[in-house]
Amino acid sequence: MLRFLHWRSVFRRKTFEREMADEFAFHLQTRTEDLIRSGLSPQEAERRARLEFGGKERYRAECRESHRVDWLDELVRNSRHAWRNLRKAPAFSLIAIGSLALGLTAVGLMFAVVNTVLLRPLPFAESDRIVTISQRIPLLSSSPTVVTADEFQLWEQTGLFESAALLDTAAYTLDRQAHPERIYGASVTPDFFRVFGLQPIVGRGFSAGDAIEGRSHVIVLSHQLWVRDFASDPGVIGKTILLSSMPMTVIGVMPAGFDFPRLADVSQIMNWAPEQAEFWTPFVITPKTIEDGNFDYYAIGRLRDGVTAARAAARMLPLAVHLFKEKEIKYPQYKGIIEQMLGLLMVYVTPLQDTMAWGIRDVLWMLLAAVALLWVLVLFNLGNLLLTKSALRVREYTVRQALGASRWQLFRQNLFEQIALVGSASVIAVVLILWGIRVLRVIAANKLPRLYELRFSVSDFTLLLGITFLTAILFAALSQLLLSDTALTFGLNSQGRTSTSDQRSNRVRFILIVAEIAASVVLLVGAGLLLKSFRNVMQEQPGFNPQRVLTVEVPFNPKNTDKPEKRLQHIRELIDRLGALPGVTSASVVSYLPLTGEKEIHNVRALGKPLPQNPEGISAEYRVIDAGYFRTMQIPLIAGESLRPGDPSTFAVINQKMAALLWPGEDPIGKQFKDGNNPPLKVIGVVGNVHNGSLEKPEMMQFYRLFSANPYHAARFVIRSAYDPEALVPRVQKTIWQLDASEPVTHIQTMERLVEAVTLRRRFETWLLGSFAAVALFLSALGLFGVASLSAARRTREFGIRLAVGATGGQIVRLELARTATMVIVGLAFGVIASIAVAQAMAGLLFRVTPWSAKIFVGAALVLIASALLAGWLPARRAARVDPATALRSE
């Protein structure tokens, strides 16, 4: 192909040269003949003809040039010209490139995030067929998550799925010579890896034979764990390792990057999950698992080809209803509850990708919309600047056009200038985006779904490139439109005097500014609403005092704690020792920490009372605590008394919500309630409500019993310090290991960190939208400033006359400000109307703020007016200070 082109061009060049020689020869011959006819001798005529023609070789070269590489030449010329122009107006270029780069960065980063979280398919084969299976039983849980083992077995047999798996979270202590390590993962039914279409890179995955009681002591390692703790040794396959004193055989290692379930991905659906799965063990469904009927398991599946999620869900619901009816027969005492449940039962089959994005989808689209709005604002602002700049270049264009430059040539030249502008902005933007992605990955990778995959992909880059070029063309067309119209008619004789086309560009400028102001109002109102929500969330009390509290999880080694008394003894000993540390004011233990989202739900019922109408009055969070828990956490005691060491195990403390729902209008102290089928419990005290999982959702009913009532629960120690709790960490670790060196110590963190973690998402969105609004405000002020400056400059002479005939500086300022004010008022009007619609669309993202909060609308308007007045006032003041004599001479 290349060779062919080469041949062709050689051939064409030869023809070209020959024809050019012929043409020149014809010219000379004809001229010679004409000269002979006018009376010259043939020799003299030939000499004259050659002389008149001039340097033949030179013109040949010029012909070649103008014929051949016209476009290349123009390219070079245009880009040189473009750069010269950029350098000639450094302030303009700086502002233009700066705001474009900022806008492009925001658009690029936001799109990369949206692309990663919402659009890009999961990195598994035919990932759109991977679904999560869940049901919503409104009385039991507020989030659509869990399924029971028997439901799963029925569903698995429907043939709707190519493969499906039930999973539960799991944690073990990896016993090693040095300090033991706590590892987190999942227990899964054998088809788990097949759902993702993945194979282990070493060894094998699970087979049906591994999921049989007594033969299930096998483990598959994550790549990360394999590298970290087993030095990437393939020989580990077949070896037996000790996990919480249980021998387990390593059978496989999964490929790098696979760590499902991962907390950041599934935090919206799973009550708790490992930060990332480090291992998988077989989930054995025994008759007991089914008998317990726990709604504690998560299910995923790979849909059979051609089965839609909706169809699968529709087929699965009757099976779930059927199971509930069976339970109704088995447990007649729950008849009423089950009847209620059946009417509300829902089965969800959701693509895994959607499940991961659940809860953040709206936020991301909102932010993307905000970024797009900001981008439009950047464009308007630049359009405005460009107008101002064009006005100053009318002369240059007039001359060029008069000298024969065609409109098309001018446009191309113009385009080059814009490409130089937008191009350098996008280079800066790419650098900023790459940097921003690194920052985001560090900050949010473990907090927001899939952000660990965040990168600047080809499609993101293409989008950026597309935007860049469209912008350049748009700007070139805009300035062309204004220039070609203005140029020839008035270019040479108008400089500073109003003309019709000036009025036209004034009108365009007016529209641009109004649009900018309107867009800024929308962003300001949006940011205001989010900011207010954020403040409301931050003011929301978690129900305890999170300041200066350190928490630590100590999963017990079964060999030390195989008897209840021994375990209780161990825990008491630890509480005493931790409480005695210098700087510690009190220490206690609890089965599940607040805020983390971890919980155990029990069904409760007041003795001798009908079930409450409110479905919230059926299930309650259950915690076992040590007597010092309320004091350590500073959870207020509202009524009755707190639990004391040695109290009977049937004593319970409930929260206010439970008191209000089970015994409305009565004194709950001394009343009794049933916890499932266990013996009734007696209420001895009422404490405040405590948030779990989120500060934005209402608290559930909660009740507490002494740890001794159920010592096999997990043990999370809470330690209140008089000073910075972080400083306690090494001593706490040492204390625990002094008692038993084989105990792993995990999840050491301060309560304040936990509060931060549950508000992270809101902090993230508020911060982003807030910075967009700030940039918008700045840009619209800049636009106004530009317009006001230009107007002041153009009217210098007029002001000079006015001042000379006795106008005061204040009058001049007022005159100029009046113009600004008109634009601001019109822009505000449009902005407020648009904001009402936007605020309504944002309602779901707000917390205790009405979308039409007058305070916020007024606040946004005031901020805008203030910045606009400043932007208009500065040039107006300068205009008013002009010396009349100078002004009059200024033309």
Next chain:
Amino acid sequence: MYRKKNESAELLQGTLDLLVLKAVSLGKMHGYGILLRIGQISGGSLEIEQGALYPALYRLERQGLLETAWGTSENNRRAKYYMLTNRGRAQLKEEERSWTRLVDAIGTVLKARASEA
């Protein structure tokens, strides 16, 4: 030295292009004939070397304003003829208008100065 020449050529270019287009617009013609016509139109006021015409012709052809064909001249020789394309015609019309406006504008300016003085 070369550079300087180039700049003056650039300045001329617009005017020359306009004249060439005008000349060709009167009918299909070869290079030498175009030169004669320009001489008539401009009343001999345009003094350029005859060879300088050709780079202009080639450029206009390249720009798609002119097209060419080989034919036989009045003195029975093979000659290359130039014709206006549609775009060339449009361009000429546009440039004629621009030119007139420019001249008017300059005239206005000059007159204004004269009366003010």
